[in-house]
Amino acid sequence: MLRNMLSRRRFLMGSASTAGLSLLGWTYFVEPRWLEITQSELLVPNLPDSWAGKRLLHISDLHAGKVTTSYLQKAIRIVNELDADLHAFTGDFIDQTGGIEELKKVLHDYRPAKLGSFACLGNHDYGQGWWQVEVADQVTEVVSQRGVEVLRNSRFERDGLHFLGIDDMWSPRFQPTESLQDWDAANASLCLCHNPDVCDLPIWENFRGAILSGHTHGGQCKPPFLPPPILPVRNRRYTSGAFSLDATRSLYISRGVGHSMRVRFNCRPEIAVLTLKPS
Numbered sequence: 573m574l575r576n577m578l579s580r581r582r583f584l585m586g587s588a589s590t591a592g593l594s595l596l597g598w599t600y601f602v603e604p605r606w607l608e609i610t611q612s613e614l615l616v617p618n619l620p621d622s623w624a625g626k627r628l629l630h631i632s633d634l635h636a637g638k639v640t641t642s643y644l645q646k647a648i649r650i651v652n653e654l655d656a657d658l659h660a661f662t663g664d665f666i667d668q669t670g671g672i673e674e675l676k677k678v679l680h681d682y683r684p685a686k687l688g689s690f691a692c693l694g695n696h697d698y699g700q701g702w703w704q705v706e707v708a709d710q711v712t713e714v715v716s717q718r719g720v721e722v723l724r725n726s727r728f729e730r731d732g733l734h735f736l737g738i739d740d741m742w743s744p745r746f747q748p749t750e751s752l753q754d755w756d757a758a759n760a761s762l763c764l765c766h767n768p769d770v771c772d773l774p775i776w777e778n779f780r781g782a783i784l785s786g787h788t789h790g791g792q793c794k795p796p797f798l799p800p801p802i803l804p805v806r807n808r809r810y811t812s813g814a815f816s817l818d819a820t821r822s823l824y825i826s827r828g829v830g831h832s833m834r835v836r837f838n839c840r841p842e843i844a845v846l847t848l849k850p851s
């Protein structure tokens with residue numbers, strides 16, 4: 573009887589350890605590199621007919637230097653193969669611990685999109701403490717050399733579509749009011765802004781359009797049917813995916829390609845294919 577109880581206990585303990593080890597292996601080795609290509613529509617008020625149906629790839633949070641270079645190079649190959657009309661990068665090209673040299677390798681074979689590639693910077697692009705402007709300038713140089721226009725509190729217009737990039741909210745260069753000043757409400761507008769908390773600030777004036785963000789990584793670990801417990805945002809509604817902010821602004825938050833700590837569960841890395849639609 574006692575021997576039976578002991579062997580049953582040993583069996584249960586063995587099963588629990590195996591399940592625990594499998595889960596650890598999954599969250600460390602498998603899911604952080606299991607890139608998902610998601611498909612959604614992006615509604616843009618006043619979108620000119622010539623832009624309707626165009627495909628925009630939303631790529632975010634590479635974290636070169638922290639994330640395995642070969643995995644990121646594979647992600648960039650996928651970006652090239654998807655052959656989209658536009659590419660939008662929403663920051664954290666590198667990790668705060670460094671990654672300029674790795675970023676050069678990651679973007680070495682990158683091909684800009686047919687109608688343009690643009691980007692904003694994230695907090696990690698500003699190095700340690702999110703405060704090293706010289707690091708952000710280096711990131712900007714590397715990315716620009718690969719044909720991506722980095723928008724740092726700046727805007728431009730192409731064939732009736734207005735692009736705006738806001739520098740990171742936690743950085744010393746966060747100056748959104750400059751670029752949003754005198755915004756025409758009739759513009760078809762796309763904004764890149766790393767941290768979705770910026771959406772709640774009273775800065776948007778006449779901006780009507782879609783905002784693309786990253787930063788949250790979707791929380792990286794998400795219990796089934798529950799929100800992720802860890803999110804680096806004030807507004808905990810901002811997890812990942814599409815949000816309607818109000819009658820005139822929408823938001824898409826990418827789960828990101830990379831990670832900060834190497835762990836993901838029920839929250840795969842993402843490249844979003846967003847099809848532009850008038851609203």
Ligand SMILES: [Fe+2]
Binds near residue numbers: 832
């Ligand atoms: Fe990030």
